[in-house]
Amino acid sequence: MRILLRLCMIVALACAPAFVPSAALAAGGPQVLVVTTGNGAQDVADYALERLQMEARRWNFTLIEGGPEDLEHLGRYDVVMFVNTGADFLDEAQQESVETFVKQGGGLIATNSAVQSEMDWTWYHETLSATALPPPEAATEEAVTFNSGSQVTDGLNEELKLTEHWYRFDPAPAQPGSTILAQLGSGEAVAWVNEELPVFYASPGGEGKTWGDRDFLKLIRQAIWWGAGEEGAMVQNSEDAAPSWPYTLTFALFVVAVAGGGSIAVWRLDKAETEKEAAATQA
Known part of the structure; x- marks a missing residue:
């Protein structure tokens, strides 16, 4: 279970940039x-x-x-x-x-x-x-x-x-x-x-x-x-580009929220499993 939760956290963090515009788009x-x-x-x-x-x-x-x-x-x-x-x-x-x-x-x-x-x-x-x-x-x-x-x-x-x-x-x-x-x-x-x-x-x-x-x-x-009179090379938008302000703050808050929630979930799971193991030992 703990491994599954950590994987879910990684997936959520990896998908986070999809919720904010890329730097080029901004x-x-x-x-x-x-x-x-x-x-x-x-x-x-x-x-x-x-x-x-x-x-x-x-x-x-x-x-x-x-x-x-x-x-x-x-x-x-x-x-x-x-x-x-x-x-x-x-x-x-x-x-x-x-x-x-x-x-x-x-x-x-x-x-x-x-x-x-x-x-x-x-x-x-x-x-x-x-x-x-x-x-x-x-x-x-x-x-x-x-x-x-x-x-x-x-x-x-x-x-x-x-x-x-x-x-x-x-x-x-x-x-x-x-x-x-x-x-x-x-x-x-x-x-x-x-x-x-x-x-x-x-x-x-x-x-x-x-x-x-x-x-x-x-x-x-x-x-x-x-x-359009653009002389430089065309810029391709990238989903994993670093978002520019104010999207950087949004991205950071999202990461903190996901990481914090995931950490609490893992801590609670660890505590529950520890209590379960202690009860089994006493029995």
């Missing part, structure tokens, strides 16, 4: 507003949001799900994401708000069908630097290769295979104006950034399975970090 990170309005497949959008929320918790940024109305007030955000957005979902005031936000240094991340959003919004499409042709009806598996030398593709060295309805572009993004980060074997660009503004686009993301691919998620989270 420190905060980029604030990201994500919009999926008008997407063509809600199940894909929901799964993308689920995966992005997991990435946010793990990699120290905050993801806020919103709609077009939230784009009118972007002062609290570092990055805006258009994830698989529909054709027309913004009014002129919202477009102007996003344009001002980006021109002042805010990041813009767009995926998949967002390249065909708001076709009358001249600034947006000039900033993306490409015009998408209608995607094919059939999805195909293609190999994606990454170009080195960018913060966004750091660590992405292996070929990535994804099944998508692949967009083709005419005109295609090209220098000057854009830096291609990834392409198909045919040379077709699938991810790039604007060379003057913190704007990133990736054509994959129309299929749910893509959002479950760890390398694709790495590309997206590093694009978020880059778009």
Whole structure:
């Protein structure tokens, strides 16, 4: 019994950090507003949001799900994401708000069908630097290769295979104006950034399975970090990281309470067993 109690104490102490935020989480990170309005497949959008929320918790940024109305007030955000957005979902005031936000240094991340959003919004499409042709009806598996030398593709060295309805572009993004980060074997660009503004686009993301691919998620989270103007390496939250004040005090009090309670329980058990042994000896 005494061994069992001590084991329980150890387990409780080991689990204690789960009750308090890690140091990295307490420190905060980029604030990201994500919009999926008008997407063509809600199940894909929901799964993308689920995966992005997991990435946010793990990699120290905050993801806020919103709609077009939230784009009118972007002062609290570092990055805006258009994830698989529909054709027309913004009014002129919202477009102007996003344009001002980006021109002042805010990041813009767009995926998949967002390249065909708001076709009358001249600034947006000039900033993306490409015009998408209608995607094919059939999805195909293609190999994606990454170009080195960018913060966004750091660590992405292996070929990535994804099944998508692949967009083709005419005109295609090209220098000057854009830096291609990834392409198909045919040379077709699938991810790039604007060379003057913190704007990133990736054509994959129309299929749910893509959002479950760890390398694709790495590309997206590093694009978020880059778009937020973060120059240092991403900080991964760790469950066993030492919590910062005021969580340190909470953690210490929790440890003292568990240790004290456990010690009393063990003492009482020892006393009871000692009395039991004494009674047996006298008998």
